[in-house]
Amino acid sequence: MDWTAGYASDVEYTTGFYAEQAPGYLNLVCALNGYEPPTLSGPFTYFELGFGRGLTANVLAAANPHGTFYAADFNPSHVAGARALAASAQLSNLTLLENSFEELAQGKADGLPQFDYITLHGIYTWVTAENRQHIVDFIGRYLKPGGAVYVSYNALPGWAGASPLQRLLVEYGDAFPNRSNVEMDGASRFVERLVEAKAGYVEAYPSIKPRLESLKSGDRNYLVHEYMHKHWQPLYHADVARDLARAKMEYAGSAMLPMAYPGLYLTPERQAVVATFPDSAMQETLKDYVLNNSFRKDVFVRGLRKMSPNRHTEVLSQIGVALAVPRSACTVEMKTAIGTLRGNAELYGAI
Ligand SMILES: C[S@@+](CC[C@H](N)C(=O)[O-])C[C@H]1O[C@@H](n2cnc3c(N)ncnc32)[C@H](O)[C@@H]1O
Incomplete structure (x- = not known):
C-alpha cells in the first residue's frame, strides 16, 4: 500500500534546527506585533507536524523541560532516527508518533491533550490539498483558544517564475523513474541542457538563475524534498489565511521578525498601496506582491x-534576549529590504 500520498519518501530529509518553531520565539512574534502571546510561565503543551529528522523537536524539548512535547511524521525511518536521538538525550517530555496528518486529524493518535502551540515547517507547500485540509482539521480539533500556530510555505507571486522549473523536474522523474536522488541528478543535468540550448523560458526568467545554480551543487536529499513532490503548490498568503480561518485562526505576524515594522521594508508609497485593501489577508498578500516574496513564515493565533x-510594554519588558554569537562577531548593521540600516552602537551595546 502506498502511504506517501505522492510525497517523495524514499530518501531521508536533511537535518536542521529551526529556531522560529521555539515557543519563546512564537511569543516574541505575537508580542512584537502587539498581540497577547500564549502563556509560557507554567507548563505548556506543544505539537510539531511532520518533524523530519526530529532535531527541532528534540532541541525544543530539551530546552523547555516544563513543556510537554509531541511530534508526528509518517516516515518510519524519520521516526526511528528521531526516537534514537531522544533516547540518547534521555528526554522524558517528548513523544514521537508515527502517524499521518489524516490519522491525526481523525483523532487516531490516542490520548493527545489540547495544545498551546502547533508548528509545521517545510510541509504546507509540499503536500496534497487533502493533506492541507487534514492539517487545518487537526488544528481545529487540538489547538487551545489563545494557542499559536507556525506554518511556513513557498509563496506566490515570488515562485511564479520558477514553478515551471519544478514541474519539469517532477516530469523528468516520472519519465525516468529511479530513487528520488538519482531522478534529481538526471533532472538537474537535463535542466543544464535546457540552459545550454538557450530555452526561451530560461531566457525570459533570469530570476531563476540562483535556483539553476543550486540544482548543480545543492544537497541532493534537500533538493528532492524541495522540488520532487508531485503535489507541490506555492500558495498566496490570502489562501492560507482563509484555509486557517476555518479553524478560527487569525494572522498574528511573521516569524521574520523585522516584518513587524513595515517602515523598515516598505516606502510610504508602498505602504499606501498595501493599505488599499481593507482585509488583513489581502494586505499581507500585497506585501508579497510588493516584495516579490517566495517564502513565508506565518504565525496565527x-x-x-x-x-x-x-x-x-509590560509583555515586551518581560522578554529576555541573549547573544547567540560571540560579542566580537556582533555588528549593528541590519540588512533590510529597503537597504542596510546602522543601529545606534551605544544603545545596542548596552542591550
Ligand atoms: C520537508 S520535510 C520537513 C521536516 C521538518 N519539519 C524540517 O523542516 O526539518 C517534510 C516532512 O513531512 C513528512 N510528511 C509529509 N507528508 C506527511 C503526511 N501526510 N503525514 C505525516 N507526515 C508527512 C515527511 O515525512 C517529512 O519528514
Missing part, C-alpha cells in the same frame, strides 16, 4: 487579542 499599550 486562535482568538487573537490586541494588547493595550500598557500591557504591550
Whole structure:
C-alpha cells in the first residue's frame, strides 16, 4: 500500500534546527506585533507536524523541560532516527508518533491533550490539498483558544517564475523513474541542457538563475524534498489565511521578525498601496506582491487579542534576549529590504 500520498519518501530529509518553531520565539512574534502571546510561565503543551529528522523537536524539548512535547511524521525511518536521538538525550517530555496528518486529524493518535502551540515547517507547500485540509482539521480539533500556530510555505507571486522549473523536474522523474536522488541528478543535468540550448523560458526568467545554480551543487536529499513532490503548490498568503480561518485562526505576524515594522521594508508609497485593501489577508498578500516574496513564515493565533499599550510594554519588558554569537562577531548593521540600516552602537551595546 502506498502511504506517501505522492510525497517523495524514499530518501531521508536533511537535518536542521529551526529556531522560529521555539515557543519563546512564537511569543516574541505575537508580542512584537502587539498581540497577547500564549502563556509560557507554567507548563505548556506543544505539537510539531511532520518533524523530519526530529532535531527541532528534540532541541525544543530539551530546552523547555516544563513543556510537554509531541511530534508526528509518517516516515518510519524519520521516526526511528528521531526516537534514537531522544533516547540518547534521555528526554522524558517528548513523544514521537508515527502517524499521518489524516490519522491525526481523525483523532487516531490516542490520548493527545489540547495544545498551546502547533508548528509545521517545510510541509504546507509540499503536500496534497487533502493533506492541507487534514492539517487545518487537526488544528481545529487540538489547538487551545489563545494557542499559536507556525506554518511556513513557498509563496506566490515570488515562485511564479520558477514553478515551471519544478514541474519539469517532477516530469523528468516520472519519465525516468529511479530513487528520488538519482531522478534529481538526471533532472538537474537535463535542466543544464535546457540552459545550454538557450530555452526561451530560461531566457525570459533570469530570476531563476540562483535556483539553476543550486540544482548543480545543492544537497541532493534537500533538493528532492524541495522540488520532487508531485503535489507541490506555492500558495498566496490570502489562501492560507482563509484555509486557517476555518479553524478560527487569525494572522498574528511573521516569524521574520523585522516584518513587524513595515517602515523598515516598505516606502510610504508602498505602504499606501498595501493599505488599499481593507482585509488583513489581502494586505499581507500585497506585501508579497510588493516584495516579490517566495517564502513565508506565518504565525496565527486562535482568538487573537490586541494588547493595550500598557500591557504591550509590560509583555515586551518581560522578554529576555541573549547573544547567540560571540560579542566580537556582533555588528549593528541590519540588512533590510529597503537597504542596510546602522543601529545606534551605544544603545545596542548596552542591550
Ligand atoms: C520537508 S520535510 C520537513 C521536516 C521538518 N519539519 C524540517 O523542516 O526539518 C517534510 C516532512 O513531512 C513528512 N510528511 C509529509 N507528508 C506527511 C503526511 N501526510 N503525514 C505525516 N507526515 C508527512 C515527511 O515525512 C517529512 O519528514
